[in-house]
Amino acid sequence: MTNCSGHSHDHEHEVVEEVSIHLRDLIDFTGVTCLNESVSGSCKSILKSYQERLLSSSSSLVSTVDPELLLHVPFTEAVTITSLSICGPTHSGRTTNPDGNPSSTRNTSTPTTNGPWHIDIYVDRNDLDFDIVQEMTPAMTLELVPPHHEREGETIDYYVTNRGKFQNISSVTLYVRDNFGGDNDESLTEISYVGFKGKATSAKRKAVHTSYESIARKSDHEVPTDEQHLRFGV
Numbered sequence: 001m002t003n004c005s006g007h008s009h010d011h012e013h014e015v016v017e018e019v020s021i022h023l024r025d026l027i028d029f030t031g032v033t034c035l036n037e038s039v040s041g042s043c044k045s046i047l048k049s050y051q052e053r054l055l056s057s058s059s060s061l062v063s064t065v066d067p068e069l070l071l072h073v074p075f076t077e078a079v080t081i082t083s084l085s086i087c088g089p090t091h092s093g094r095t096t097n098p099d100g101n102p103s104s105t106r107n108t109s110t111p112t113t114n115g116p117w118h119i120d121i122y123v124d125r126n127d128l129d130f131d132i133v134q135e136m137t138p139a140m141t142l143e144l145v146p147p148h149h150e151r152e153g154e155t156i157d158y159y160v161t162n163r164g165k166f167q168n169i170s171s172v173t174l175y176v177r178d179n180f181g182g183d184n185d186e187s188l189t190e191i192s193y194v195g196f197k198g199k200a201t202s203a204k205r206k207a208v209h210t211s212y213e214s215i216a217r218k219s220d221h222e223v224p225t226d227e228q229h230l231r232f233g234v
Contacts, residue, residue, distance in 0.1 A: 020082045020197040022050045031074040038064040043071055046194050053193045063189040067179045074171040080199040081166040083157040087193040088115015113190035114179040118143055122173040133175045139165040
């Protein structure tokens with residue numbers, strides 16, 4: 001196992017902690033929504049099958065006005081999520097420094113969309129908007145690796161932390177806070193694929209929570225980079 005810029009990269013593909021399945025067939029597509037998407041309903045197109053995740057397609061989820069996106073994905077039955085995969089666009093609107101941080105100089109020859117960077121993950125909530133998430137503690141905060149760490153023909157599985165919070169859940173909501181556009185607040189976020197792995201429970205969906213915390217500590221939102229588990233999958 002190697003460590004690149006604070007991220008653990010496991011290249012031993014045959015080593016798996018437990019058997020997980022792809023959960024796409026358990027997604028309730030009628031309830032999938034996204035706030036701030038530029039094309040209504042485009043959020044459903046990125047929930048592709050695992051076999052189609054790397055296929056080039058004009059279908060992608062792009063934010064409008066600013067980088068933020070709020071993607072809500074319900075399931076047809078309660079599931080346990082063990083990992084997720086999120087892919088940005090095949091291009092990059094901004095170069096990155098060797099340490100993985102975005103450069104302040106925009107490459108004007110490429111489109112102005114960028115892949116997501118920091119993502120807050122919530123479970124069993126169907127009442128979230130951009131105001132509410134500012135006052136909530138997520139189940140997990142994920143920092144995606146910069147584009148230059150990605151390998152052609154592969155995707156990265158990000159294993160969840162606080163795993164108890166992802167057991168027997170009925171929905172998951174991803175709040176994209178920013179992207180690799182760096183300090184450009186007008187850079188749009190583009191996502192080409194989102195996938196979930198885990199277990200089906202054959203249990204009925206749980207009732208979602210409707211109350212939220214009025215005060216959240218900043219420390220509760222932060223997950224140290226070295227605690228994030230990710231893995232390359234083919």
